[in-house]
Amino acid sequence: MTEIDTTGTRELAKALVGLSHHVLHMFNDIGRGHDLTAQQTELVCAVIVRDRVRMSDLGKVMHLEKSNLSGLVDRTEKRGLIMRRRDPEDRRVTYVELTEEGRQVATSTHCEVTRRLNDLxxxxxxxxxxxxTEVVEKITES
Amino acid sequence: MTEIDTTGTRELAKALVGLSHHVLHMFNDIGRGHDLTAQQTELVCAVIVRDRVRMSDLGKVMHLEKSNLSGLVDRTEKRGLIMRRRDPEDRRVTYVELTEEGRQVATSTHCEVTRRLNDLxxxxxxxxxxxxTEVVEKITES
DNA sequence: ATGAACAGTTCTTATCATGAACCATAGAGG
DNA sequence: CCTCTATGGTTCATGATAAGAACTGTTCAT
Structure with missing residues (x-):
């Protein structure tokens, strides 16, 4: 690896890390308007684009341990934005769905998220x- | 905005958010080997690529409130990886520097970070x- | 039936996030 | 030489998040 390569790599690292902060911090900014934390904001957005989701899938999407996700869902449920529903087919799994208020908040915040990313x-x-999109998906899927 | 546009935007949003998680989660994985949290790992990496940094600049780079950063620097200092140094020119500012052990850990983790991003x-x-790199920088600098 | 695998919850501990109040220093202007 | 204001950090209090281990229920294949 040459000097030039190293320098380029370092700059790429800085750039990617900066971008990642920028993207995830959006949930912070946007959630604040609705008195939501970043995680709660991402949670409702993740649910609305998937309609209803298993806890385990949410964990994968949001990179959360299941114990951690349990707490997040608890708090967001207490806020009245989502509800849990047991799958009658397999009573081990529980789906997360939006309440009516949750749907409104999620629509608004998710719209804002995509708008900002679009602007970017x-x-x-x-x-x-x-x-x-293809490039980013390819980067991630490994 | 057409239907196709909307769909494309939604996919782009998913992809970018996924990428961001992926990138920041790296600090988690890599830090675990050294018994460091993600934030501590990113902190030492941020310091080593800049040699020494003001608290305020670190806050900007890592998207942290100053009070929050104070705590993080406290914990990382207690771990023996960094130290604070007052600027004699302006005694309000304090610089963060790596200790000898910190430099070793930082070299190792930062190398691993760039290696993984490179692989990506x-x-x-x-x-x-x-x-x-140019594209990502352009995206972020707004 | 029994046991292994799976999906979630609960608990504990440390860490992180946020805002407000606070302290020390620096740099004006009078 | 004094205020006044701005700046850079710290401290404190409170809630949220991270991670692992132990636990409950449920499914499924023997």
């Missing part, structure tokens, strides 16, 4: 925009 | 790789 990538050249 | 982007076509 809007600065990029058109052909890069088109391939960006 | 290695899957991408060459011309995308070349422009990626």
């Amino acid at each position: 990538v809007a600065q990029l050249p058109a052909e890069v925009q088109l391939s960006l | 982007v290695a899957q991408l076509p060459a011309e995308v790789q070349l422009s990626l």
